[in-house]
Amino acid sequence: MTGWAGLVGQRVGLWGAGVEGAASLARLATEGVEPAAVVAHTAGSLGGHRVLTLGDGGLRLLEGCDVVVKSPGISPYDEPALAVSRAGARITSGLALWLEDAPAARVACITGTKGKSTTTAVAGAIARGLGQRVFVGGNLGAPPWAPGAPDAEWYLIETSSYQACDLTAGPRVVAVTSLSADHLTWHRGYDAYVRDKLSLCTRPGVEVVLAPRDDRELRRHDELLGPHVRYVEESDQPWVEPLGLLGRHNVRNALLAREVLVALGVPGSDDDARVTTAVAAYEPLPSRLTVVGDVDGVTFVDDSLSTNTLPTLAAVDAFAGRRVALLVGGHDRGIDYGPLAEGLRGRADPLRVFALPDNGPRIAATLHAEAPGVEVTEVGSLTAAVASAYDWARPDGVVLLSPAAPSFGVFKDYAERAEAFAQAMRSVRARVETGRGAEHG
Numbered sequence: 001m002t003g004w005a006g007l008v009g010q011r012v013g014l015w016g017a018g019v020e021g022a023a024s025l026a027r028l029a030t031e032g033v034e035p036a037a038v039v040a041h042t043a044g045s046l047g048g049h050r051v052l053t054l055g056d057g058g059l060r061l062l063e064g065c066d067v068v069v070k071s072p073g074i075s076p077y078d079e080p081a082l083a084v085s086r087a088g089a090r091i092t093s094g095l096a097l098w099l100e101d102a103p104a105a106r107v108a109c110i111t112g113t114k115g116k117s118t119t120t121a122v123a124g125a126i127a128r129g130l131g132q133r134v135f136v137g138g139n140l141g142a143p144p145w146a147p148g149a150p151d152a153e154w155y156l157i158e159t160s161s162y163q164a165c166d167l168t169a170g171p172r173v174v175a176v177t178s179l180s181a182d183h184l185t186w187h188r189g190y191d192a193y194v195r196d197k198l199s200l201c202t203r204p205g206v207e208v209v210l211a212p213r214d215d216r217e218l219r220r221h222d223e224l225l226g227p228h229v230r231y232v233e234e235s236d237q238p239w240v241e242p243l244g245l246l247g248r249h250n251v252r253n254a255l256l257a258r259e260v261l262v263a264l265g266v267p268g269s270d271d272d273a274r275v276t277t278a279v280a281a282y283e284p285l286p287s288r289l290t291v292v293g294d295v296d297g298v299t300f301v302d303d304s305l306s307t308n309t310l311p312t313l314a315a316v317d318a319f320a321g322r323r324v325a326l327l328v329g330g331h332d333r334g335i336d337y338g339p340l341a342e343g344l345r346g347r348a349d350p351l352r353v354f355a356l357p358d359n360g361p362r363i364a365a366t367l368h369a370e371a372p373g374v375e376v377t378e379v380g381s382l383t384a385a386v387a388s389a390y391d392w393a394r395p396d397g398v399v400l401l402s403p404a405a406p407s408f409g410v411f412k413d414y415a416e417r418a419e420a421f422a423q424a425m426r427s428v429r430a431r432v433e434t435g436r437g438a439e440h441g
Contacts, residue, residue, distance in 0.1 A: 002169075003101030004031050004145065007069075013037040013062045013089065016071025017046045023146035024069050024094045025049065030147050035069075037061035054080055063087035069094060072139075072162035075186045093166040095138065095159070098145040100169045104205045107155040108260045109138070111164055111200055112177025114311040115253045116140075119177050120158040121285055122243065123257035127154055129278025130261075130268040139163060154266060162186065165196035170203030173263045175210040175256050176225065178249075179217040180310035181335050198224040208263045212252045232259050239276040246289045246301075247318030249311070287418045289315055289402075293425050296432050298393045300386075300425045303402035304418040308335055313343035315402040321349055323397030325389035327382070328363055329356030330405030330417075337363050340404060341370035352377065352392050354385040358409050382410075382417070386424035387431075399425070 004027055012033050014025055017040035025047045028035055035049070039058035044051045052058035059080055062068050067090045074081060076091060085091060099107070110120045117140045124136035137144050138157035157171070161183055179194065187193035198221060201209045206228060211218050213231035222229065232255055240254045261269035268274040284290060287304040294300065303315045307330075316324055328340075344351060344367070352375040355364040364376045379385040382401075389399045401421045411417040 002097075004028075004097045005101070007031060007033050007067055007097075010066040011036050011064065013039070013065035013068040013084075015039045015058075015062060015068050015084075016074055017044070017051050018071050018073070020071045020094050020143055022046060023143040024071075026147045027094070027145050028069075036065050059083065062089065065089045067092060069097065070166075072160060072166075073186075075162075075188075076165065077186075077188045077192075091166070092168075093163060094143055094145050095157070095163050096166045096168055098143075099167060099171065102144070102155065102171070104169070105172050106153065106264065107157060107171035108173035108175060108264055109157045109159040109164075109171045109200055110175045110177065110260065111159045111161070111197060112175075113180045113182050113197075113308065114306070114314075115177035115249060115256075116158050116160075117285055117305075118245070118250060118288055119175060119253040119257045119260070120156050122254050122279075122282055123156050123260050125282035126258060126269065126275055126278045127156070127261055127266055129281035130266065130274060132266055154261075154264060156260070159200060161193060161197040164198075164200040167200060167203050170200060170206035172205065173208045173210070173260055174201050174206050175260050176201065176218060177212070177253055177256060178215050178310055179221065180308055180339070182308045183333075184335060185333055194221055194224065201229070202226040210256055210259050210263060212256060214252070230259075230263075232256050237272075239272055239279060242276070242279050243282050244284065246291075247314050249314035249317075250289065287414055289318060292418075292422050293429070295390065295425065295429045296394070297396045298390055299398045300421070301398060301400045301402075302418045302421055303400060304407065304414040304421065306402040306404055307406045307414075309337060309340040309343070309404050312340060312402040312404040315400055316344065316347065316351070319349075319398045319400070323350040323393050325352050325354060325393040325397060325399045327354045327356060327385050327389060327399070327401045327421075328404045329360035330358065330403045330410065331408040332359035332362065333406065337366040337404070338370055341367050341374070344374050345371040347374075350397070351375070352389070354379050354389050356382060356385055356403065356410075359405055363404070382420050383424045383427070386421065387428055390425075390428045 014035040038049045040051045062084045127134040133152045134154045135152035139160045140158040209229040290302045292302045355378045407417040
């Protein structure tokens with residue numbers, strides 16, 4: 001017996017106490033399995049269980065397990081995971097266990113460096129608009145193995161590269177939205193990142209792999225997409241417009257989302273009229289090229305979830321014909337910003353880059369060296385950057401937060417960074433309104 005039920009009678013360790021850790025602990029309880037260890041970075045408790053750290057006996061307990069269910073953030077390439085494997089424990093994950101006995105014919109996993117959340121959300125909205133019971137989760141939302149997860153006719157699972165490399169079985173349909181450098185530290189380099197992410201495409205049970213035809217990096221690695229790949233052509237489709245998505249890349253994501261449903265066999269997904277009505281159920285996701293306000297003709301756009309060069313370049317391209325003040329920079333993961341310089345170098349419309357801590361100086365240096373025609377200003381904070389960017393973008397430009405870097409270090413997460421951006425915009429608006437009042441006083 002495989003899957004979660006297959007853990008009965010084995011010595012099981014639980015490694016990681018985040019959202020997935022809590023879901024996995026609850027699922028183990030429903031199977032009557034008591035985990036031997038609950039391990040996290042800091043000591044505490046989870047579901048009444050004592051949470052150990054690796055150095056506080058947790059690693060030793062994991063090494064004594066038959067199976068260890070780990071959370072996605074734990075890299076199998078790090079020494080603690082290697083030590084657990086050497087001790088003879090099988091390392092797996094909640095998603096891997098779920099897929100081993102899931103109704104795979106009704107499951108699609110959606111991955112990609114960027115665009116997977118939007119694609120998953122659009123597919124879910126269309127399915128709901130078509131009257132289907134659909135579960136949307138995974139890396140986006142709730143884990144599908146959590147007790148109490150609603151029974152569904154269809155399962156749309158956003159799958160990160162962290163999750164993909166643990167899988168032993170696949171769904172019937174896989175979609176890959178895009179490919180570029182990301183998470184290089186976790187995967188130990190770009191080649192391993194590509195192999196881990198695209199390994200999802202050739203897992204047992206996969207019958208259809210969907211990918212956008214015009215993603216050059218995916219085409220360069222097409223041998224890893226497996227024998228079942230179908231390329232989706234970009235085209236103008238009237239049903240996409242009501243979604244209100246910005247950028248051609250998001251049009252591609254929407255087209256891919258619909259093709260996922262068609263490949264699964266969701267009733268009505270191949271009917272243009274029904275899909276046009278169904279997309280009314282879509283609710284835009286935050287911090288994904290989201291307009292957060294307008295100040296005296298200048299548009300403020302939150303793309304805080306952009307953590308590498310690919311989505312940042314796509315975000316800039318979404319505003320062809322307009323002045324763009326681009327805010328970049330954050331936690332430095334060592335990625336190459338040469339592609340950002342190359343993509344910005346040829347932009348015909350006015351552009352100024354405001355480089356933020358912590359890695360703003362490195363980005364600025366790359367742009368100075370490889371895109372000398374691009375104006376770059378280094379700034380000490382997001383608040384200062386927004387104020388300067390607004391002044392430059394007037395009278396009718398765009399202030400675009402698309403950092404090409406994670407938020408860690410300066411902000412807790414992308415959402416906190418997004419709120420700081422919105423607050424800075426409100427401060428600019430207050431300054432403008434105060435100045436206007438003084439003029440008429």
